[in-house]
Amino acid sequence: MTSKTHCIRCGTCCQKGGPTLHNKDKKLILEGHIGYHHLITIRKGEPAFNPLSNQLEPVLHELVKVAGKGKTWACIFYDEKKASCDIYKHRPLECRLLTCWDTSKILTVIAKDTLARADIINPTDPVLKLVKTHEKKCSVTKAVTLISTLKKKNDDSNSLTKLKTLFQQDIDIRTKAVSEFKLSLAVELFYFGRPLFKIMNPLRG
């Protein structure tokens, strides 16, 4: 909560990260205001900041978020020079509800009625088959389980081999998708989320 009573366009909220998309935002994608290259998928089990608990927690189900700019968390649509949103008229639900001086409205929608990849990928999209294979073979929860086993048993070569295989499968499926469907890195991050080894890095300790 701050002492503000109206938006002074300081940009803090947009620089903290892009919004998670909800069912009400689906039309923004269908109408072309937001494309796959603007999005990133947070897969089930991936650690992410939970505004309700105010801490980093594994997400209980898959989320689709507006991506960050470059290597920062700042929303891809935030124009720093103009201190404005490139899609202001068509900004997602969370952005419309967020007022930093009173977060009560946004808190009512957090984690409710959110979009997953399957809600916005056309069922005839040829990449979908690889997305499903990837989720089945290289789930985040599988990797998290292996990491926690490795932490408990220091010298567990079996789990280490399994983890390395999982990381390699993740890379192989992405490489195949990028080569077959000429995906840009931005679009790859929507279809497959972040590479497993990157997600797991902070957890390896």
Ligand code: SF4
């Ligand atoms: S979509 Fe626009 S309003 Fe929402 S976080 Fe990004 S820049 Fe800010």
